[in-house]
Amino acid sequence: MTSAAPHAGDERGAVDLSALAATAAGSPAQPGQSGQSWVVEVTDETFDQVAQQSLQYPVVLELYSPRDQQGPQVSRALADHTNANQGRWLLGRVNVDTSPRIAQAVQATAVPYVLVLLAGQAAPLFQGTRPAAEITAALDQVAQVALANGMSGRAPAQGGAPATTPDSPAEPVVDPKYAPAYDAMEQGDYAAALAEFDKLLTQTPNDTEAQSGRAQAALLARSLDVDTEKVMAAAEADPTDVEAQLAAADLEAIFGRYPEAFDRLIGLIGTLRGEDREPVRVRVLELFQTLPAGDPVVTRARRALSTALFT
Template identity: 25%
Template sequence: MNSTTPGSESREKGIATMEEIIGSAGPATNGTGPGNVIKDISEKDFMAEVIEASMQRPIIVDFWAPWCGPCKQLTPALEKLVTQAGGKVMLAKVNVDENQGIAQQLRVQSIPTVYAFYQGRPLDGFQGALPESQLRQFIQQVLEAAGGGDDENSIEALLEQADELMRQGQPEAAASLYAQVLEQDAENAKALSGVIRAYIGAGEMEAARAVFDELSEALKLQSDIQGALAALELAEQADGAAANLADLQAKIAQDANDHQARFDLAMALNATGQREEAADALLEVIRRQRAWNDEAARKQLVQFFEAWGPTDPVTVQARKKLSSLLFS
């Protein structure tokens, strides 16, 4: 990431700048990432990096070769899942063409072959490429056998803690946890979307926009990022609208069919955290004149749903009301 960062206001609010949050984060590969969770291993360092290292945490050894087709599917999947494990397990990659002695000692007869070591001994293993769901299960079983399956520092646990802090209205604290995730997995879409939402929660719209703008095109298409973008666009649209709540309510009191005023009121209500009232305002516009302004109320309500998330209680209830209006 480049040095485009929010200014001193972000530091005063306690949220790290974009450079601090994601600028230095990178994939943990080849022994250079956080915690060195993925390494290329040779015969000369197998004892130290696998046998001795497994006394501290499980080591998954991936026996592969450049010419092996299934290996090209398995290895990236293993790297992804090991990275997501947040340091609880390490992946050691052994090129059998260059390290035939190790392969012979462990009786590796076909590749890919994977062994899990713990406390200096093989714990489990398999041959052939497995789907990601089975690989995830394999790693979980290894961690449970090693007594580390419930480690609170895992990516999943960190994300859950950060999301809960966001629900409690603590974006600064949540941002620091999302940053910890990004230190382990720099392209974690949930964490990146969390950073964007944390900036929105702190009122730092420019910082949130900067984080989104610097993401790769592939990441921008992820559903979590799209949801954060919808929330950002709503926040940008509603900037300053909350101050007009009284005026908008007065306009509607004078003319109940002032759809623009009711639409603007919905935006202002959402900006002040009154989601249910915001949804009801748009639903009322749809009830009175569905086609108004090229169905602007319906389209805006859908954007609300995207920003709030599909499982948000207000989203669920408003969707039911919308369906009732559209299909009655």
């Protein structure tokens, strides 16, 4: 796994751990609605066992403190999207007040702090409070990176109710019409996934979920079995090579470095003229579809793309 993290963030709304009492009592498990859950509490004693599971599927760790008044909104967004994805990753919640050794091991200085474990390697996702849209985007990128690295295993349900607050919305039901496409993606058969999404789009061309799924499948298919070092070296060697820049941007997107991918392609558009711009513009629009429409990275890139196209 690359060391780059999907949407590594700043510390907005972070709570300084040094201000927390070391003897703070742990919060009880949050009640949830009936149904399965892919959320588990992690302690100093169970951490190694949970981390070992990252060899089969991603493990997202949420370090939190019951003393953090803004923390529940982050916890709710993490748990809701985790349970909605039904095992694409496991969410482990760590109360830093009662399990301080984990916080020390991952060098967390503030909560909430969220990181991902893939194949035993850790990469930070974000620190501090975040809007739900940013949180779900970061989690979706975790699943995308896992697939890109050939990790298609699913976490088993932990049983019981989802670890969310009582007023959490019910888990969204996955429409079975998308199942063949998503199953193909999990198996790494991106060509089959593309075919399934194309069938859906033939019937309903404005289906945004199918458009997004197709864009993700196409991105992964283009980057399957490529030599990352060679691709990036080729892009570095010739900034005017359109194909090299497109390939490099794909890899940056797969590994969650969307700002770099968009900057690369939109910068390239600024050096091109006429019809030469079209394949790059189309690729930028395809990458937009792999992220939520309200993602701030997309919003910024859309503005930059408009500026580049009209200059």
